[in-house]
Amino acid sequence: MAKATSTSRPNFTLSLLGRFVLTGRDGAVSLPNKKLAGLLAFLACMAPHPQSREKLSTLLWGSHLDAQAKQNLRQALFKLRQILGQDALQSDGEFVSLNATLIACDVSQFEGLVREGSRDALSAAADLYRGRMADDISVGEESWSEWVTGERERLSELALGALVTLGELELSEGRAEQALRVGQRANALNDMREDSHRLIMRALSATGRTAEALKYYRDIVALLKRELSTEPDLATKSLAAELRSNHAQDVVPAAAEVAPEVSPPLALIMHGEKPSLVVLPFRNMGGDPEQNYFADGVTADIITALSRFRELVVIAHGSSFALRDKGMTSQQIAQQLGVQYVLSGHIRKAGSRIRVSAELTHTGSEAQVWSDRYDRPLTDIFDLQDDVSSSVAAVVDPAVRSAEIQRARRKPPTNLSAYDLYLRALHHLWGGTREDIAKAMDLLRQSLRLDPARTPTLAALAWGLVMAPPLGAHTPADGAAEALGLARRAVEQDGTDAFAHAVYGFTLFGPAGDNDQGRIHASEAVRLNPSSAFAWGVLGMIDSMAGEYENAVACLHRSLVLSPYDSMLHLWMTGLTASCFALGRHEDGIAWARKSVRHNPGNGTGHRMLAANLVAAGRLEEAREITRRRDAAQKTTIRDLRAMRFFKQNDVLERYLSAQQVAGVAD
Template sequence: MTETAPAPSPSFTLALLGRFELIGPDGAVSLPNKKLAGLLAYLACTAPQPQHREKLSTLLWGSHFEAQAKQNLRQALFKLRQVLGQSALRSDGEFISLNAVVITCDVPQFERLVRKGSRDALTAAADLYRGRLVDDIAVNAEGWSEWVAGERERLSELAVGAMVALGDQELSDGRAGDALLAGQRANALNSMREDAHRLIMRALSAAGRNAEALKYYQAVVAFLKQELGTAPDATTSALAAELRKVQEQKIVLPAADPTADLSHQAEHVFGNDRPSVAVLPFRNMGDETEQDYFADGVTADIITALSRFRELVVIAAGSSFALRDKGMTSRQIAQQLGAQYVLSGHIRKAGNRIRVSAELTHTGSEAQVWSNRYDRPLVDIFDLQDDVSSSVAAVVDPAVRSAEIERARRKPPTDLSAYDLYLRGLHHLWGGTREGIVKAIDLLRRSLSLDQERTATLAALAWGLVMAPPLGANMSADAASEAVGLARRAVEQDSGDAFAHAVYGFTLFGPAGDNDQGRIHASEAARLNPSSAFAWGVLGMIDSMGGDYANALACLHRSLVLSPEDSMLHMWMTGLTASYFALGQYEEGVAWARKSVRHNPSNGTGHRMLAANLVGVGRLEEAREVTRVRDAAQKTTIRDLRAMRFFKQHEALERYLSAQQIAGVAD
């Protein structure tokens, strides 16, 4: 009996979803022109169906005379056979088809996975869809333009449908966080698809974030009215009505009993390592009783905003408000509530302005950790309430963290818990130096060895591994992939942790090169915690590198306003100077670069951006001096800077590298 020879393995793989990419046995293959790439893309998408020669010639050369179009097609087929081999194209008289045995393409594979419909298949299909069909192929031919526009829309809708279907399965399996990500990916592809919006709403509600789901619905209502002049469909409106019922039927806990001893409450529920904060009702110092409502609203909103910082235990509003007017001191209240820190404040109206004063006290030592005053015009009372509460919450978190770090640094080295090691690691992590980042990674690894499930430690270590190379620290070859894995674990453990999402977004955008998915996670971080300067800073950095410079400036400036004393200021300032460089606003770029390197002289990218902007304004000698000083601390070449690829946009990157060459950076 004669055995049948196995079918030969494909010699070429063709990626069309996103950028055109042809890979042969010896690596990437370049085609001579766009029309040749377009012809191959069309044959791959329609394979194995044979295509008539006249249809192919009209597709790409329809504006030519018939004889010339046919001649161009013959030449194109000849060139393709030269690149792919004689067996890659099959010819049957007037018909041409692509041999799928020789060349495989991601488009048919994507469509097969979508049709299969299992969770694994849909996950693979979503990962395979890297962007619009041949996004980088532009052919000036009417037939091609019509075909590619239709195919792009069809495949995009398939991708959205696959992501929504995947999200539905994730929800059925109890994975609300994964369902939310699937919905966000679908929405990023087509913001008009209400099934994607509904998936996001359902996922938020399933994750216990019902109020956010209803708030998201209101945003959808406003968006559809603005873009389409219409209201959500009946299915979306019905879902919102269901969510409102859930919200109304939530069990309201009784007010805290002020006579009860709550000193062990935080420890019992959360463990004894995270710092706990009690926000006492802010006092109205004026005569107008309506300001009482404003003071209570600010207090409640601060509690809500602080609760979004996962490293804090925030005493519930019911407990804090229950002890008001009981004649107790702040320390007595703190002891009653089991809080290590107390935030108190008062509000005074003067004319058409509101003044809010707040202070944070460590209850054990009675030392004032932080205080500030906020003066705001009295305009829309709800906007004012949001502004004040967000501003206060944004600075209280780093203030508590700094106090906790200082406490951990005073402890004997032989008596360090996983949390103490984590805090000591943060001290070096945010310092932004080469030596500090190495110490931070070591301390965070030691902390993780004692507590492998701590979300904040996983995310912090991932951040350290990502930031080490730009600071000049030597890392292993797998450090980038390890960072992605650690950040993914952090998000999987707590899908509501804004810090974890921000770090995961940055690792995906940078080391992994998954720009769209990285931005989704960074956007989710800012949505989860609008008071997080870190979340807004990371989103701004991603947009600064990715090319959305206007949004980068908005996010980075917001980060600076939220936390003006933050240790990460140098990084957000670097993002600003990079954005101004890309926009050609070099004077602004110079100003922010100088601020960045003053804030952290070890910030190598800040020095490089300063040199580039100085070249932009024509101050070449200053630029070369900046390069000389920086090279003395850490030598960097044009090849190194190209590999770092700070700018994802080709034009901005080439202009940046050219400026570095002028500034004296070696090839």
């Protein structure tokens, strides 16, 4: 029997990615049956979180009588301890967990590498993923089948995402051949993923094989029609149009003057109800030809950043730049491209600073929807380009959404589509009051009755169900389970939707209590769309509640910078004041709490956090006055606050509850 030692080296390594392989210090270790292997695999994937004995017995012996299932579990745990050592399994009676310091599992290593996200880490993660998890473990129980199928799909999606991101990094650093090989590896895992197909197309074009990339696109069209009876999505069609446009420019003699024309596949794209937008090349107003490359770079980066917002249809870089200097008005460009919004701007260098001005126009009414300017010091040109493009993209998305919401609210109630109902719901979803959240959920349910499979609507309703209890709104008895199911469906339907991943992450973290998986999905949302203030905000809230306070402050500040006029500001500010309370920065916490409740006077948690920081700062009368006013609007007890468990760390939670008692909150 194995014994734990004082060394930090694990006693065993468990490989689950591909075939099940357990290795000790003396070589391979065999287990007597598949259910024992399944039990170890499950505990390793869940480690270090304890699992109830009831859950474990149902997972592997659910078809047995209850008493027999429990007996089988006791025997299996006894056998595992014999093989792995007494210290390998930890139990407090009802719950069992695996000691991850003694047994290293490749699944957790793989997830950690994906979270790290660097080129080397993603390359190592790709090498670690050798196939479907525990591909040789078969257990004839429904609960096991559900769990292992979900885990296999989740890890496969993580591997695919890691490969595509790795390929994009290779491509951005000029290693097109390596990017092509990575894209082909991703395609071998799942040939229905269009982001891997797009990676291959871009890599082929970057190696000078644009004609081959276009032929590859035609093969994708045939594949999707044959296997799924569908067409490539807009991003793939737009890339094909861009490649076709570039290829045409390469083969047409330079002297030939060709009229601006959009490639037929792009012109024929049906935008549906999503708002569509073109970003015109920003103009260099400084008179310095050397700044042209900077203006073009900012434009291209804004297009890339906006393309990550799944609720926008963004015209590709090639089609936008092909219309430069053709003497066409914004209206003519919009008509030719079939878009509803035009984003234009100019850049001017003055001494050691750069000023970027941008404006968003609705092409139908010619009304200016939004405008702003950005003054930045001219230091590192690439950092400056990233900063400006992400800032503009982050504000343009909510500006378009706000304009679309107003349009939907003006439509007659008798003529509302699923998309109109969704837009009307968003107005209430971000309102932050009990009445708003109830109205939002009603509209979202109406929308789903008309279109049951729309990813953003599923995710929005899940968010509403999660936000309703803290606001005191009525939810079904199974509201938490419904939210989790809706958010999971949203991610399963579109694994590249950052909003869906952020909502799923928060739902996993909060109602489901799965902290690690929640953070993985929130981090994936930020990776998918670094310009999403919502994704950064959710990641910051998760870190604030989980005890990663410094990281929470950084993420929440990033969210506020990206979208300084966002309707969600009160929530992100609440996360900041909570983190400040935990870190002992009480004056900062008071300042953020006051901003939070000014932004949304109905924000109950914001008031409670304000009172807690005031108590910690010794300002007791102010704290008690805040409690008196808040209790008049909505009575809350210490028991209620403990059940909400805003802080997952016990010491901080107790400090918070003690402050609330001092502030006058009743037991």
